Amino acid sequence: MHEADHDAEALAARFERDRPRLRAVAYRMLGSLSEAEDAVQEAWIRLHRTGGRELRDVSAWLTTVVGRVCLDMLRSRAARREEPLDVHVPDPVITGETAPEEHAVLADSVGLALLVVLDRLAPPERVAFVLHDLFAVPFDAIAPVVDRTPAATRQLASRARKRVRGEGPAPETDLARRRQVVEAFLAAARAGDLDGLVAVLDPDVVMRVDAGPEAAGVSRLVHGAGQVAGEAVQFRAAAPFARVVLVNGAPGLMTAPHGDPLSVIDFTVRDGLVVEINLIADRARLRDLGLPGGLDAPQA
Incomplete structure (x- = not known):
């Protein structure tokens, strides 16, 4: 050589x-x-x-x-x-419960x-x-x-x-507790339980919905536990296809009926309550990001 x-x-x-x-x-x-x-x-x-x-x-x-x-x-x-920054959600790093080392490097400490x-x-x-x-x-x-x-x-x-x-205190570091909150949110959404959803949401919770640049009318900010719970109840039909995954290293949800990704939901949890939700419903972008296996079957 x-x-x-x-x-x-x-x-x-x-x-x-x-x-x-x-x-x-x-x-x-x-x-x-x-x-x-x-x-x-x-x-x-x-x-x-x-x-x-x-x-x-x-x-x-x-x-x-x-x-x-x-x-x-x-x-x-x-x-x-051109789109307003307040409805743009950055790319998530989506993994199963055990993150590959390469993804863990990306997701560590950056929600x-x-x-x-x-x-x-x-x-x-x-x-x-x-x-x-x-x-x-x-x-x-x-x-x-x-x-x-x-x-x-x-x-x-x-x-x-x-x-x-200035955005407030750091999120909870106890991933098991955060998972419990996410699972409670998912269970309430599946049941259409408005009170159950409100119970896991901070009164001043903010939800950011990013449906992509082609859906400016759908992308929006939603404020307050009542309004966010009302939005989540509409998630009931798709909720059986949702799974808990790691979104940037922390428990979140991904919905992918028949392997076609519909949404990724990221939760910020403080003191046992959800204070911020970032929801990506840009299907083209989610397809480009890749999808962990085993997420296409509905859960009873």
Whole structure:
């Protein structure tokens, strides 16, 4: 084998070791699995062009490249986006009860509720927050990515942090308790039990329904336990096909009669009550995300 071929193979192997982490960085920045893959692939193309020569820390270099690519993608998205942000739900990572390692890397500590908040940040704020607060990249390294001084970059991350904290206390960390709440919600929805639904909902619960860009009239925000329970009762016909799955590492619901995904529901639970629901009913997008097996049979 020629030395150049050996170097190319070594560089590719080096990149593959970093790929899961880079995908995790890009997913948190973009909230889109397909765009995250595109950003990671662009980082590989740029690394391949350099040949890896004169790079003292390949991992750090790749992280900053992914940051720059994601910043450009966020700015482009903001310029062309027409749908209201309050009814856009980022891509979920959907797995069965035991998440494959690759998906676990993506889902760890990044619920859909957090990604919804990050969607409201200015692109430089989001990039600074994700790189520093979620991946411990120093501000000196982030500053060139967002074209700011380190001090200004620190302020970007600080503003983003305040927005995130301003959304309220963190969700429950007890996954077993969260599952119990989700199962109670599902049981009440199957029974058409309005009172049972209200009992598991916070009085000020918010439900975000994202039916996709072609269904602007269907996508909406629903406020209050009574209104959300009323919406959930209408879910009764499809409820027998619902299953508890892991949505970004936490218990949620997926409805897929005959293997055709209809909806994914993500729950934020605090103090034993549902405070936020993010529902994706964009069937085309759900098909593109892939579907765990064994979800197509109704449950008695």
